[in-house]
Amino acid sequence: MNDDMTSPAGSRTKNVLSTRSVFGAPCWVSLTSRDLTATEEFYSAVLGWRWRPARLGDRFRIALADGAPVAGIAAVAAMWQMAVAWTPYFAVISADQAAARVSERGGTAAVGPISLPPGRAALLADRDGATFGVWEGELFTDWETWRRAQPAFIRLHTRDAFDSAIFYGEVLDWASDLPGCCEVHYEGNEVVLRSRGDVVARIESGALESAPDPTIRPHWQVHFYTDDVEACARAAELNGGSVLSENADEAVLRDRDGAQFTVTSRRTP
Template sequence: MAEWGRFVGRKRRSAMPEASAYARGVPCWIDLSCTDINASKEFYTALFGWEYFVGPPESGHYTQALLGGKSVAGMIQQAPDQADMPVAWTTYLKADDADLTHKAIVEHGGQPMTEVIDVMGEGRMIVAADPTGGVFAVWEPGRHIGSRVVNEPGSVIWNELSTPNAPRAREFYSAVFGLEIGDRMPEFDFTSIRAEGRDVGGIFTVPDAQPEWRVYFAVADTDATAAIADSNGATVLVQPKDTPFGRMSVIQDPQGAVFALMST
C-alpha cells in the first residue's frame, strides 16, 4: 500500500521507532470504513497530526494514515451501495497463511464474511466474525506488514474485544491464532491475549453488549485530545478517567466510529 498512490499532508515529522514484523495473531493493522473520507481525514489530522497516502483508483483510493511518514492506519470510503455498513474501525490480526486461517475460522465456529482476498501484492486478507459476533480482519503480509509505528502518540497502543461471551471468544482466538490467554483479573472478567510471551490485546465480558473490537490510540494528553475531539464534532462517550493501565477516554467520531484514547 505504501508503495503506490500519492502523498497528501504537511511537512513530515522526525523519525520514530519502526515496527518490522508481527507475530501470528497480533493486531497488526487497523482501518476505518467511513462515509466521507475527506471529513475523516480532517478530523483525525486534528487529533493525531496524521498525513495521508492515497491509493490509485483500482484500490478504491484506499488511504493510509501516516505518522512521521510511516503508515499507522488505513481509511476507505464506503461505496453508495454500502449504506447499511457500519462506520467503524476494524482490527486486523496477523496470519502466517490466510487460507489455513480461513479454514480454522470455520472449524472453530467463526463465520468468514469474505473469501481470502489478494490485495494487489500488498498482502492477503479476510473479514470474519468470531462465534460471539465480534468482527475482525485477518492479514497475511505481502509488501505491507501492517502498522509501521505503534505505541507512540498518534498510533495504536491497544486492541480489545468486548463481548457477552468472553470465554467462548478466548477459546476461538486461541485455537485459530495460537494466542495464549492471560490470567483473569479478579474484579471483572478480563484477560489479556498473549503472543510470544507478551500481552498484545485483551478480551473481556460486557453483558448484553454488541461484540466489538475497540482500537485504543496512544496520546500524550488524554484530556487535551478528548477536548480537541469534542471541538471537532465528536462525542465524548466516556470522559477522561484514570485506570490501572493509564488515563483513558472513549470517543465517537462525527460519522459514528468509536475508539479510545490512552495516555500512560
C-alpha cells in the same frame, strides 16, 4: 493486501517482515468511512494525523503519525453498504486456513479470503458478531515500529471472555507450540494477549450479544496512544464527534460517522 487497500502491507523496506514473524498478533487497523474529507479533518484534529494518497484511488488514504503509517481509511461504507467501524487485522500464516477455522467454529467469513499481492486477506466475524480481519503476507513496516507509532492495543468487549479466548486461540494459534505464537494470560476478569512480551490485546466479558446499543454489543475497540487525553476529547467534540466516557488516562470517543475508538494516555502502563 497492500497500503493501497488500507491494509497491513505495502511500503517496502529493506527488512520487511512477514506475518510469520508475528503471527496471531494484531498487525494493522483500518476504518470504513462515508466521507473521506470529513474523516481526514476529524482525525487530523483529534490525533494529529497527516495523510498520504493510495494508488487504489481517491477513496483510500493512509494515516501517518510522525511520518509512520498507522492506519488505513477507506471511504466505502456508503458504496458497499458497510458499517462505519474500526477493524483490527491479525497476522496469520494462512488466511484461507484462518477463514475456514472461523466458519467451522460458528463465525462468519464476510469477505474473502482474497489475493491482494503480496498476500491474502479476509474480513471475518466471531460467533458473537465481533468483526475482525486476518492478513497473510508481508507487513508494511517493522511491526514494533508500527505499534509504537500510535496504536496502543485492542480490546474485545464480548459476552464471555473465556469462550472468546478459546475461539480466537483456535483460529489464530494463540498459546500453541508454534514458535513465536502469542501468549495468553488470565489476569483478573480479563484475558490478556502478549506478543514478544508486549500486551497487544485484551478480552473482557460483559457485552450483550443482542444489545440494541452498539457500544455494548460484542466488538473490537481500537486504542490509540496520546499525550493528552483531555485535548483529544475536546477536539472530538469540537469537530463533530462525541465523548462516550472520559477519565484522566482514557477516553472513549466517536467520530463524525459514529465509529468508536479509544485514546489512551502514554503514561498508562
